[in-house]
Amino acid sequence: MPACIVYSSRTGNTRAVAKYLAGRFSLPMFSVENAPDDGYDEMILGFWTWRGGPDPAMRSFMETLRGKKVFFFGTMAAFPDSPHAARCVERTRNLLASGNCRVLGHFLCQGRLDPDTLARSAHPRTPERMARLRQAASHPNFEDFRAAEQCLRLALASEGTLATVPTVPMTKHVA
């Protein structure tokens, strides 16, 4: 098996990206609770962002990995080109580096924050934050799916793995 996808998702955003990638590359996909013990050299790991890094379940899973090749993707309420996102990438890289895993690439996009979390949130409701959350509400969208695919394709191609990972024709997409 060349690669598999393992994702963690509370409200479905990260799962939607994972499902799209699994369909496009015909890769097996597991939720982090059902992650395979071993048998994959390359892992595509998806998380929802929590406190500026991978969520607790994915963080714990990443800590168990040793010497894997990893492509990671994450969904977040923040903008993917923000300093917050850059710190998230840095934290994720550090987590993986401590298990001698090699990062092949990564992808981040916004993901809607669920209304209950927003209602309970102690963060101030500044106009900037509310505008950002309004934007997040329409993500992940199809453009995000395609961008995630593109990033993963480049990462796998540079690794020479792409030849063994067929691409499914564009006849359908995940709702």
Ligand SMILES: Cc1cc2nc3c(=O)[nH]c(=O)nc-3n(C[C@H](O)[C@H](O)[C@H](O)COP(=O)(O)O)c2cc1C
């Ligand atoms: C408890 C909690 C903490 C969060 N922390 C962050 C954060 O630090 N940075 C961020 O950009 N988004 C944060 N978010 C937003 C989620 O990462 C985002 O909505 C994500 O797309 C949810 O993915 P899911 O639907 O796969 O669970 C947080 C959400 C929750 C519920």
